[in-house]
Amino acid sequence: xxAARRMFSPRNEKFLWYATSxxxxxxxxxxxxxxxxxxxNQKKNGKLRVNQNGKNPTDVWQIPKVTTGEGMTGRxxxxxxxxHPAQFPFAVIDRIIRACSNPGDLVFDPFIGSGTTAxxxxxxxxxxxxxxxxxxxxxxAIKRLKRYLYVSEHERSxxxxxxxxxxxxxxxx
Numbered sequence: 624x625x626a627a628r629r630m631f632s633p634r635n636e637k638f639l640w641y642a643t644s645x646x647x648x649x650x651x652x653x654x655x656x657x658x659x660x661x662x663x664n665q666k667k668n669g670k671l672r673v674n675q676n677g678k679n680p681t682d683v684w685q686i687p688k689v690t691t692g693e694g695m696t697g698r699x700x701x702x703x704x705x706x707h708p709a710q711f712p713f714a715v716i717d718r719i720i721r722a723c724s725n726p727g728d729l730v731f732d733p734f735i736g737s738g739t740t741a742x743x744x745x746x747x748x749x750x751x752x753x754x755x756x757x758x759x760x761x762x763x764a765i766k767r768l769k770r771y772l773y774v775s776e777h778e779r780s781x782x783x784x785x786x787x788x789x790x791x792x793x794x795x796x
Contacts, residue, residue, distance in 0.1 A: 636715070640723060649728070654721040655680055686714045705763050707737035716743040724749055738764025742771045 627633075642648035656677030665672045689701045689710045703713050716739050724730055726748035732740040735753030741764055744751035755761040 636711070638719060640719075649723055649725055651722050651725070652679060655718050680718075684715070684718065686712050688712060703739075705737045705767055707760060707763050710737040711739045713739060713743060716740050717747070720744055720747050720749060735764050736760050738767040741768050745771065746775070 653676050657680045658677040660673050689712050691700045720743050729750045730744040732753040735755045741751045
């Protein structure tokens with residue numbers, strides 16, 4: 624169990640990554656590099672020893688879980704929280720999609736659950752197809768994706784308005 628008392632509590636997820644060819648697959652390392660480089664200006668023979676985009680991340684990632692519940696000072700649930708009981712954090716799926724696909728690619732999620740994969744795929748310019756056997760979970764995913772599309776459209780339109788105002792005010796100064 625998750626709350627074990629006589630052993631370490633399991634706190635990991637396994638992800639399967641399939642490729643149709645061992646010679647041709649997508650892995651965008653630069654899209655997921657870790658910018659936290661200990662010695663970013665380290666040189667050897669006058670050349671930089673590290674990639675300026677960051678280091679290659681390991682296969683162990685520290686990403687906060689999606690929390691739920693009420694705290695003493697009010698709501699303490701993660702902003703991305705849905706009513707799905709086993710929701711993946713946006714950051715986990717985001718890293719996988721950016722590393723293993725390109726904009727315009729099709730992302731397939733056979734167990735779409737809360738819709739995290741769909742939201743992340745769309746946010747990164749990918750197409751998405753997903754299946755869910757439980758109707759209540761499918762509704763959560765649909766609602767989540769509709770909310771994302773609504774908010775992103777309004778942010779784009781507000782951003783254009785803000786850019787116009789900022790451009791105008793900058794030219795006056």
